[in-house]
Amino acid sequence: MSVEAETNSPSHAASHTSSHASSHGGFAERAHVALNDKPLRANFRRAMDGLMVKRAAQFPDAADLQALRSLGAAIKERALARLPNLLEQLEARCAENGIKVHWAETTEEANRIVLGIFQDHGVKTVVKGKSMVSEEMHLNAFLGKHGIEAIESDLGEYIIQLAGEMPSHIVMPCIHKNKGQIGALFAKHIEGQGYTEDVDELTAAARKVLRDRFAQADAGISGVNFAVAETGTLVLVENEGNGRLSTTLPPLHVAVMGIEKLVETLDDIPPLLALLPRSATGQPITTYVNMITSPRRDGEKDGPREVHLVLLDNGRTRVYADLELRETLRCIRCGACMNHCPVYARVGGHTYDAVYPGPIGKILTPQIAGLDVAGDLPHASSLCNACVEVCPVKIPIADILVRLRREAVRPSPSKAGSGAVKGGGGGWTLSEASAWMGWKWLHANPTLYRLGTRVLALAGNLIPASLPPLKAWTTVRAKPKFAAKTLHQLARERGYDDV
């Protein structure tokens, strides 16, 4: 991705307001900070508007799009149905091709595995292609603690690494920043670089730094977009060539991947490639599509001498165990759900205080981190279904949000006996449960309902606006007015049959 594509116009360049939402408090508190950050809101709004237009232009035919989405969903569903077998097949194929496969149940294990490989090879510096799984692992910080320097080589990731921030979007990690903010960051951190908002100059400055890093790196790290079980192929899409350099130039390549990124056959790849970049950035295809099947073979002049693949679980097996929640694992990480989310567009990625923001983050994060930790995320949605409408693999995000709201108040049992979702049940409060009990009592009894609504028609307008739900409502809205007569009364008066 170029700076042009990824950042915002210079109109807000003068403002260098911090876009970092506080990591304290809940979603509402962090949203408060973000909503009052005008440049941040403008950056996101403009960027998301542009991405929606670009995606729509890539799918001019509604029927074609629906057919392709159904195919994409079916491919991922089929792969997930056979996931345990396919993982074994992938491991066997990789072994035949000379790629060493490692299994990690937790991010700690994954970090230890990567560190072990690097220590065996005396690695001191690493270049990284963009990888959300490595963000999940907080791999850079871990390696740093052990004396290994990892440099992000994706431009967006490089920028936020300089800023010491988390990605605010899974595809465009520094989308929250504008050119002015990036110019200031480069002037501060890159030796000999003065302040500029010129995109070409900024890109050239990063390129110059990164070129040297590629040449010097002892190892490269990458993510994996799709792994093909049939052939043992690792597919990696990117726009800057940094992914290809990270995986071919250094003598050692370590790929990290979530276990759900598997597909069955090579034939499954073209439809997914037809969906991913078009849904993500509105590109017909990415500039680079890398297909990695082995280390350098005898007689080949380039490529790493050794390739390792680390397969990370990190709670995915638990998600997998529940057939409804399993649909979360179809995700191909395109980010279309966040690009189209009216909540994300207003508060930005940092408000979610998680590796994966936006709608997919709202269903993934509570399942990985636990509802006790991230229980407010499933409620940070109006259930508008905009994400569901665009998801290229048809993940029923809104239904899963509601399912997680349920798991928070009434956890469903699981085979392991610990509930379907980590940390479930903690959202139950006596006051809310009592309120719904009363609500049910009133609405499941028509006579009581008619009596209650008549009382409200007569006296409902006397309820003070200072009452908690009304208080929140009336901050920007007038108090709702109860009508003098209910529809039940009017229907009867005007002679509408009851049966």
Add this chain to the structure above:
Amino acid sequence: MSAMSKPATVPAERPKTVYYFGTCLVDLFYPNAGMAGMELLRREGLRVVFPQGQTCCGQPARNCGFFEEAREVARAQFDAFPEPWPIVVPSGSCAGMMRVHYPQLFADQPDRDKAEAFAARVFELSWFLVHVLDLKLTDKGEPVTVTWHASCHSMREMGVTDEPKRLLRSLSNVTLVENPRERECCGFGGTFSVRQPEVSAAMVSDKIDALRSTGATEMITGDCGCLMNISGAMEKAGTPMTGRHLAEFLLERG
């Protein structure tokens, strides 16, 4: 599990009798909108039955994760609407709850068949007027410029696309101006509006800006949740624009 829209199918024969499910929000806050929908149906020669035993679709509890409570209330609706007549609903959101989510909610329940049969009978009002009744309108009103607010659930659960706008455009003195952000949520979202009040407020403020940019004097919508949110915010902000339910507008003009 199906998540996306489940558009209705046109019955083989034009029904003689329909049920009307008014919704709890309309019952308490917008009974005139509810009544207008009934009058429109009656005017087309249908017998409209309004069961006095109806209450709420159960969506508030379902959306908060209280499925048992939602089911109990849904069962009360099964009892109130026993005949096999179509159930017409002046709300895409409540209709979506009954059409899309009842089958999910009852998937593992003994009365699953009942829920599915009920769901199959649910129609959103504007869709029913266009596709089942082929409603023709003659405009009796003064020239006016209006804009349409589409509700998320009517679009994305009930498969209502341009039906309401077709009805508005069929009125000769009505100029319909498209809202540039028609497909974006107004920020209501039921309990979302009070659980995330600031995000919801930001969404409805932006919605008002988009609606005002059309230059229309009135916003027409088919969902009273959105209506309460948007017109409430317009009133509080002193915006010189009002909101009204489609049924009320159509009945008055056509």
